[in-house]
Amino acid sequence: MDAALRRRPWAARGPGDPAVPDAAEAAIAGSARWAGVLERLGGEGQVVLDHWEPARAARYGPVPGALDPRLVEALRRRGITRLYRHQSRAVEAALLGRHLTVVTPTASGKTLCYNLPVLDSILADDASRALFLFPTKALAQDQLVELQQLADAAEMVLRTHTYDGDTPPSVRAALRDAGHVILTNPDMLHTGILPHHTRWVRLFEALRYVVLDELHTYRGVFGSHVANVIRRLRRICAFYGSQPTFITCSATIANPVELAERLLGVTVERIDESGAPAPAKRLVVWNPPVVQAALGIRRNAALEARALVPALVRRGTQTIVFGRTRLQVEILLNYLRRALAEPTAEPDGAPPARVRAYRGGYLPLERRAIEAGLRDGTVRCVVATTALELGIDIGQMEAAVLVGYPGTIASTWQQLGRAGRRGRPALQLLIVGGGPLDQYVATHPEFLLEQPPEQALVNPDNLLVLAGHVQAAVFELPFTDGERFGGVDITDLLRLLAEEGMVHHAGGRWHWSADAFPAEAVGLRSVASSNVVIIDTSSPPARPSGGPQGPWAGSGGGRPGSGARIVGEIDEWAAPLTVHDDAIYLHQGRQYHVERLDWEERRAYVHPVAVDYYTDAEVRVSLQVLDCFAGPEACPGESAERAHGEVRVSWLAAMYRKVRFLTHETVGAGPIALPERDLHTTAYWCVFPAAVAARAGRALEPGLHGLAHALEQVATLTLMCDRRDLGVAAQVRAPVHRLPAPPPAAAAEEFIAGGRRDGPAPAPADTDRGPRGLATIFLYDAHPGGVGLAGRLFELHPLLLARAAELLRRCPCPSGCPACIGAVAGVDPQVKAMAQTLLAASAAPVAPAATGTALRRAPSHEPSRDGTAREPR
Template identity: 35%
Template sequence: MDNPIARYIAALLESGDMARQVAHHRIVEGAEARHATPRHPWSAAMGSALSLHGIEILYAHQAQAVDHARAGHHVVVATPTASGKSLCYNLPVLDHCLADPEAKALYLFPLKALAQDQLKGFNELAGLLPVGPDQGGRRPTAAIYDGDTSPHFRKKIRNAPPSVIMSNPEMVHLSMLPHHAAWAEFLSGLSYVVVDEVHTYRGVMGSHMAMVFRRLLRLCEYYGARPTFIFCSATIGNPVALCRMLTGLEVHPVLESGAARGLRHMLFINPEGSPAQAAIQLLRSALARDMRTIVYCQSRKLTELIALWAAERSGQYRERISAYRAGFLPEERREIEARMASGELLAVISTSALELGIDIGGLDLCIMVGYPGSIMATQQRGGRVGRTARDSVVALVAQEDALDQYFMRHPEDFFARPPESAMLNPYNPVIMDRHLICAAAELTLRRGETFLREEPVGTRVDQLVAAGHLFEVAGTTTGPTTRPRTGPGSEPSGEIITSHKHPHRDVDLRGAGRSMHIEDITGLDSEGGEGGKRPVIGTLDAHRAFREAHPGAVYLHRGQTYVIDDMDMGTMAVRARRARVGYYTRPRGSKDTEILEVLGTRACFGTRVHFGRLKVTEQVTGYEKRAVRGGKLLGITPLDLPPLRFETEGLWFEIPHAVRTRCEEEYLHFMGGIHAFEHAAIGMLPLLVMTDRNDLGGISTPMHPQVEGPAVFIYDGMPGGAGLTRQAFEQADELLLTTLRTIDECPCELGCPSCVHSPKCGSGNRPIDKRAARFVLQSIRTGDPLTTAIKEIDMPLSGPLFDHGVTRPAPRRYGVIDIETRFSADEVGGWGRADRMGVSVACVWDAGECAMFDFGQDDLDALVARLQQFDLVIGFNHVKFDYAVLGGLHPFKFRSLPNLDLLAEINTRLGYRVSLDNTAQATLNVGKSADGLMALKWWKEGRLDLITEYCRKDVAVTRDLYLHGREHGHIFFTNKAGQKVRLPVDW
């Protein structure tokens, strides 16, 4: 046979060892190309360029997409990998830029390498365009604007933007939106926004991007632009809904590919031994036939391990194999991509980082170690091989995971299932809050503007204003507001601002929290050694760092083993040392959940399933050490880490009390049964939702106080939720049936990773009882349907939606204090020596006696006695300054008093200090009568009467400011722009 693919398959099916492990072999026939012509002819210039490029006619889907885009319709092209999607946007963009030389386009790619590929393709096509007077003597141009662009070229691009800017979400968020005035020329001419690989914008990143796109559209509207969006996606179940969630726009779908495709062999391999070893065996056979191969792994660790083992056993091919994953530095990734595209590398071992359309040349074989978690991802990864209608092989090597084994037993289900839907929560409150503050920093929010017309966005802005995270400017005109007008000068202007100057820097688009960088401190002391330099070897989301980068954890990077020394949350740094160890680590811990809000309830056979908001507390208590060879448990090391608390969305199944009673009567381990139910359900949930089990969490409890009985919880494993369990709730019946089927059909007797064991169980899969799980699920399946009436659940008034509404009780007796000093900071050696400043006078308002009292430096015993009578001592910077002065003169511990420091409260809300004179003028229309420097001058002149009068007025102003805030729930201040701003308080 001349066909190396056919020879490879024949050898595999004829070999004794590997042939036994082939659970299924299917040949997917190829298809002929289907072509079409756009409804309107190209200009002469475009027609000439296409002809020179060798394009005489378009595929049918390309022509359909071009027609929509040229007509100004937002469009999503969801077709398989290598179907020519780049022409779907390059052609209408080039055509439009030829007709309007001032027009601009923004191309967004989730990876920098994609932008590099697309710039090359764009320039090849644009370079073929003739240059005539109609085009102003120039062709459309393009440039990459990303983190690798030098400051010089960034400035050049901003000042003289090309026709097309190719960038990524981070640069739009960090550069274009916060500095939009510098991008005015580009934004005002923005005609097209191209969003490539849009299916990657799901989960946490999807929630971020939903707000980034809305902020971009808001600024486009401000500059008078209405761009047409062109989305490109892998084949997913809901491309239109996904784009609508991301942007709020109505989008036209193009779903049927007209591109030719070659014959493909699909192999399902259920290995008798290690999946990694089976993958290496498949790879070595491919290398011997010079087949270019990509191997996908489910984790960074496995990627590194397989690359290491494969290189050890591949002899002459050792230098032609490389690992590739997210977390590598940019220059490392570029080097690998270039070597793969040139043919120098024959095989690359990758995580999902190479799932997208980076051009690494034609590939013959795709090996997936473990089911990727979705039909879509499997097709996307498999689509990397067999381009240009060549034959190819896609091999799925099953792991012990429940979903992998399900498809090994039911391969027909894999081929019959449609692609999953991509889910996100566009209004994730944790994420949306940060972006609303960014939006207010970019441009003052105004009630009634398009951005705030989406009900969840407008409502959230109201909540942020009420909580003091955003601030409403006071004015003379009234905007449409939902809050009552209360207090003097409180009429709202409808303008909403933020106190943050640069909030964008604290928002990580790819995580629910901040990122941590992993530093190599090998050979350095704890301070970093000479110069304190610590090379960065990778990054990790802070939420994951507690599980994967805790002290003692083993971290793999490019074949090197590191052991984590320290995790510094202050600097967001993880410090690691290279070390050769024969073990890997797995975290252990405990979890708890609290129901915050029930959003839905439905019957599910003989029980009820609910959906709602949850508060999850996770505590990593230690970690296991397991041998690399064989996975034997070597020991458990305890850890003392702070708990992780976050709010998210989840569903939960009630377990009827009668089922528990019958289970225990059968002498089955009920807790082990519902624990196994939880694991199996999480393992099978990716059948219904496009997710990975690592994006989900679960808790099973024999008695949940709010449910008043046993329950199994499954939740989105990120703050705010990602819409995953929201979709699963609607398919709860199928989830329960598939979970039962998986447990029933697994040939193991007591439970295994193919059915009820979880690789990330914090309790080491204890207790687990497979028979009890089967009994519980069968009892629910055959039980009588229950009423769907919502059970009363006690829910706490806590969390970000409620905290601002908690009102402190008014004190029965309070005092207000202020002091004036004898000496200035300069005279005593600086502000840090306030204990030397002395007291000229201290004035106290006693609300119980409705009287003012004055104290000199010799009367401090009486002052202390007076202060001790109060339920609350109020002042303006009195805790930090006044008490520091008094502490140098009297042994009493003033800070032990019940204190309310108005300056500290304001500083906490705003993030910066505001003077008493500022807030008093804005709130009470009353200013200070003098200042501290004048009081010091009076002390030198012996004018204690003037100092006392001045101090008494400050006390009165502080008291009245406090009373205004307590009565009305807000005060006012004047910001640097001269605006009078409402500041909510809960005094």
């Protein structure tokens, strides 16, 4: 055990953690239990890591004496006479009004940590109120049931409901006036509650607890927005005279307390010593066998799962399988059902299948049914995307199988953590894929155990984010002179707003005076919310007639085809890849042929079919520079140039392939005729001198990608944002460097038109020293219009390069690993060295001789040799 913990120093461990006496026994029993499955299937060297995590016995604490006897009785009725140690500590601290963050594994009873103090406060005072924030509506629904059950057991009247876009108006009014506990999400708090706080007087004047579950999801720019929403919330609470206690729960991340404190602006108490028992767990990393020795091609991970998982299910093991994509999940479902001799598609009205899929895009009722099936054990195996990573209550599985490395340590442990039913040894199986990143994990499995999980970073003081929320805050309540917002002095910002006519200063206070609703102009999340609805046209539409409305409305009227059945929905970014014309849409094993995708109406019309192939679409991502705000220029003493400008990132679903199940052979292809999706945003880019690139040779491309990953990592750390907030593109021959300075608009048109330009015709094969373009790494804001990240990166360019060099130097791996150079780890042993060479060469001034040869052909675009900044237009 100690060895295991030494290798995972971040793992939660109490000071007096007792050694579990039966750990060895459990391990033996467990190995017997799982031996048959793996050993029977294991060829040579498939098991590349076999690691036992011993069982951990439950450690209990007392039920806090201050807790209302009715709740103690309710717990007893549910068979709980004592609490786990972390629950006991959390409840005790919360009852005393201390802010806290609970960081314990999945299914360790975190919910009780906040439900008990909240119900206690309501029992003590009927006027007391609580606000629960969940990142998704589904989680709020889930917790509503849980909370209501506990309240019922305590025989108390609890007025509670979810408050989101789906809440009916009548419930909303009742909830505002009398709701004890409001379960909502940050977005609704931001636009629906805070700007209308005078309608929520009863909530805000007696708000005792604010609960934020799944805290780790509030990271990056989204987290920065949420932090500002919390600042506004605390400001409103102060106006009404309440001082809520914050209770937060987080999955295992590197810095939960820091995250909580930055998000909430208060000091929090950390409770991370889980008292929940955990069974012995066997972690196996499985590398599929080589099927083509000459090329070193390994068997597909999905096919490998098809061989392994049914063996588990047949032995009665309830298993959760995580796929990487929605398509992979559906394919895995198909394979597993075939292997278990179950119908691949459920006929209508049939009893629920034992093997089911779970992913985004299923209808809520369908999801609820699967969750319930998992809890009561009728569903024996579920194939899921990260949709099941969040704390949706499905009970604990006996085995978790990850098909492909999820890409981050935190996500890996979150998914593996779904396995671990009490009293039974659990199996955690990672089947790695064939890609270089996955193969790196296979060759260095200790990476999983040693690498700490990723950090969750937020920067609430990002100026653009802050400005949006300051406006919303002025709208909600006037600022008095000298008032700070979350500790930030915002006088200058208010003055700027006044100059723009948004606020008005009078009587020592700043009042909102514009005719606008500022909260609506600030979206917390960058993802578009509009969905494409998938409609099955084979069910008969209602006969249209001019009948009247009322209880007889069914006799006619309504939209044409209103009787058609909605199969599911899909977000508008994935729709072009999934429900384009002639696609095969897979839904819970059923196959539908897409007749037509009505892009304007956001509807896809499908009918059921049975075919032996699926479709897989390819997306082409391209990045074009539209405008250059600053640069390209070299910082003093450096040869790499930096630039800041506006770019267009486009996604085009260009074509699709028909792929036969099992054999994965391509049996057909077709074009996709859909408009391009664009993201106009700001970017920072770093251009490497031609001389450096010339020396690199073949290793340039992977080296550039490796360096791009390193830069991305130091960029997220420096800006305190998240990986999903920054996009990265590395181009070996980016034409940006030759961007003629004025006029930018003309340049943009040229690039949009596909690079048609007069001037020297570039030689296509002239890779080394051609004038065609230079090796460039782009980092762009992944939010439409940008949130100022790129501008900061431009300013921090020298620091960024220095930190990237340090990251590579400090990383102990000899030739590159996912932690430093990312997905290209394992592509080439020279990758890390190449990335370091690029950096070293960039940091030094260009040697005149080297520059001369490379740039003689394009003298007009020669980078400044003396290192001074070039005039930006």
